[in-house]
Amino acid sequence: MLDRSSLNRQIMTRRTFVIGAGKLGLLFLLAGRMFYMQFIKKDEYRTLSDNNRIKMILLSPTRGQIxxxxGVIIAKNNTCFRLLLDKNGNPKYSEEINHLVEILELDDYQIDEIKRRMSKGGRRVAAIVIDCLDWNQVAVIEERKADFKSLFIDTGFERFYKSGLSTAHLIGYLGRPGTGEDEPTKLADETFKVGKGGIEKFYEEHLRGEFGFKRIEVNALGKYVRELGKSASKPGNDLYLNINAELQENALKHMNAQGCSAIVMDCTNGNIIICASTPSFDPNKFSKLSNQYWNSLINDPYKPLIDKTTKSLYPPGSVFKIITALAALEAGIDPDNKIICTGAPILGGNSFRCSRSRGHGALNMVDALKHSCNHYIYAVARQTGADKIIEVANKFGLGKPTGVDLPGELSGFVPTKQWKMEKYGTKWGVGDTLNLSIGQGFILATPMQLACLITAIASNGKLFSPKIAVGAPNYVQLDLQQSNLEIxxxxxxxxxxxxxxTGYLSRLDYKSMHMAGKTGTAQVQAKKNASDDLSRDNIAWGSRNHAIFSGYAPFDNPKYAISIYFDHGGGGGRASAPIAKKIMQDVLLKYL
Structure with a gap:
């Protein structure tokens, strides 16, 4: 029989064995886990480790100039000072922001903008707090540099538009990439911007260049340790335009500030010399801190952010009578046959009158267009038929984009009999044909389309795709009889x-060069009474007729075509033709 001490020794030995075996098992488990992680899963964990330790930062390229x-610079890159926020520098960075607001004496709009940027900024790269600091702000911040651990001043670039207001719609501006942008721009840091309108947007890839990259090592807190590698970015390409900045700026001086567009096209190649829209905006203010200016533009009733040359649709008005007359000629109607205009309505009631209440008397086609006689156009439209008029309108590119190198161009609209039946469930009537014949009713066009139309007339049927940037001419030769174009x-x-x-008071006689053209007036609302004049100055601006003019010069050897659309300007001969004369004189003075 074992004594008590022997029994205790045996129990201790078993415990020692169990504990030792447990420790050995855990050791083997640990060794197995280490083998699994270091040998079997080594590639996966190396990748995870590198991803935590190594950061890839895209290097934005220098944007091309315009x-x-x-050869005058319209858009360039200026060096500027900007304030950046590194959230890793101080966990209490919000206190530094509050201190910054106090010493810079920022207004409410600027404070809200800073807070918005602060909330959107991440920890991967520093976020821009203020895009462009003035010298006084730089001095104030530098004096209190010790107070800021998360804020620092860096040099960057701001896009500067020399022509400002005059080329704002045409050139566009820069802004942060949106959700629809391509992947590289989304991964770029907060300093990178892309084109948000005009040429800047249309030629984004040409102007942008190629991204570079930088590989950096960071510690567990995400702070920079060292640079591991770098590939330089490739600068963007410069862009040369057909636009003349001097003429563009002068054009704005002649245009109405509430709403107007002016386009001048070279009749020989489709190059756009002037492409202006009012009211305009200052794209240079978009690089500043405050949203106040942007909000003022959005809330402006005259819509200064809209480029009226390609993004506004209007009735073409009496300029469309060119199409109706050509359709009549193509249908075989004799232009010398006279039609008597009495000024009275021709379809019952008070509708479809001539603009001249006492009438124009007996007119042939040439005189009818000269006086812009509605009665004559109504008569030949009924003889010609809507289908032929629509066919010729489509030939001249109405109802589809012109192909101009600007983003967001609208296509306009040419109605058809089938469309009306599908849209309204009613047949096409005589009244629809008469409305169409004078550029009213359902038909809509952009000022750029009217510029292409008049250029095609001046160039003997060449329908150009307008070119803002320098490039090879592109046009379609329209199948039209030359004799009809001469009429x-x-x-x-x-x-x-x-x-x-109708345009006689704005006739041009510059060095014996004359301008040809067609005035137009487009109603924006129906007359309540037959005697109403919706072109009067004392009518509310939004109810007043639009004023239109399309023409070209010199008449004997057409070189430049011009199209003016004056929003709610009244009559085309009284409001738009004088603007066209002044702008055309500037163009001829420079080039001829």
Missing amino acids: FDSD IKTALFNTMNTPGG
Whole structure:
């Protein structure tokens, strides 16, 4: 029989064995786990480790500059000082922001903008707090540099637009990439911006260049340790335009500030010399801190952010009578046959009158276009039929984009009989044909389309795709009889250069060069009474007729076409033709 001490020794030995075996098992388990992690899963864990330790930062390329036709810089990159926030520098960075607001004496709009940027900024890269600091702000911040551990001043670039207001819609501006942008721009740091309108957006890839990258090592807190590698970015390409900045700026001086567009196109190649829209905005203010300016633009009733040359749709008005007259000629109607205009309505009631209440008397086609006689156009439209008019309108590119190198161009609209049945469930009537014949009713066009239309007339049927940037001409030769085009040209010459023509008071006689053209007036609301004049100045601006003019010069050897659309300007001969004369004189003075 074992004594008590022997029994205790045996129990201790078993315990020692169990504990030792447990420890050995745990040791083997640990060794197995280490083998699994270090040998079997080594590639996966190396990748995870590198991802935590190594950060890849895209290096934004220097954006290409934009030049006008004289080689003058329109858009360039200026060096600026900006304030950045590194959230890793101080956990209480919000206190530093509050201190910053106090010493810079920022307004409420600026404070809200800083807070918005602060909340959106991450920890991967420093976020921009203020894009462009002035010298006084730089001095104030530098004096209190010790107070800021998460804020620091860095040098960057701001896009500067020399022409400012005059080329704002045309050139566009820069902004942060949106959700629809391509992947590289989304991964770029908060300093990177892309084109948000105009040429800047259309030629984004050309101007942007190629991204570089930098590999850096960071510690567990995400702070920079050292640079591991770098690939330089490739600068963007410069862009040269057909636009002349000087003429563009002068054009704005002649245009109405509430709403107007002016386009000048080279009749020989489709190059756009002037492409202006009012009211405008200052794209240089978009690089500043405050949202106040942006909000003022959004709330402006005259819509200054909209480029009226390509993004506004209007009735083409009496300029469309060129299409109706050509359709009649193509259908075989004799232009010398006279139709008597009495001024009275031709379809019952008070609708479809001539603009001249006492009538124009007996007119042939040339005289009818010269006087812009509705009665004559109604008569030949009924003879020609809507289908032929629509066919010719489509030939001239109405109802589809012109192909101009600007983003967001609208296509306009040319109605058809089938469309009306599908849309309204009713057949096309005579009244629809008459409305269409004078550019009213359902039809809509952009000012750029009217510029292409008049250029095609001046160039004997060449329908150009307008070119803002320098490039090879692109056009379609329209299948039209030359003799018919000559009749239209004669009518457009008489409109501007013979007494009684709707544009006679704005006739051009510069170095014996004359301008041909067609005035137009488009109603924005129906008349309540037959005697109403919706072009009067004392009518509310939004109810007043639009004023239109499309023409070209010199008449004998067409070089430049011009299209003016004056929003709610009243009559085309009274409001738009004088603007066209002034702008065309500037163009001819420079080039001829």
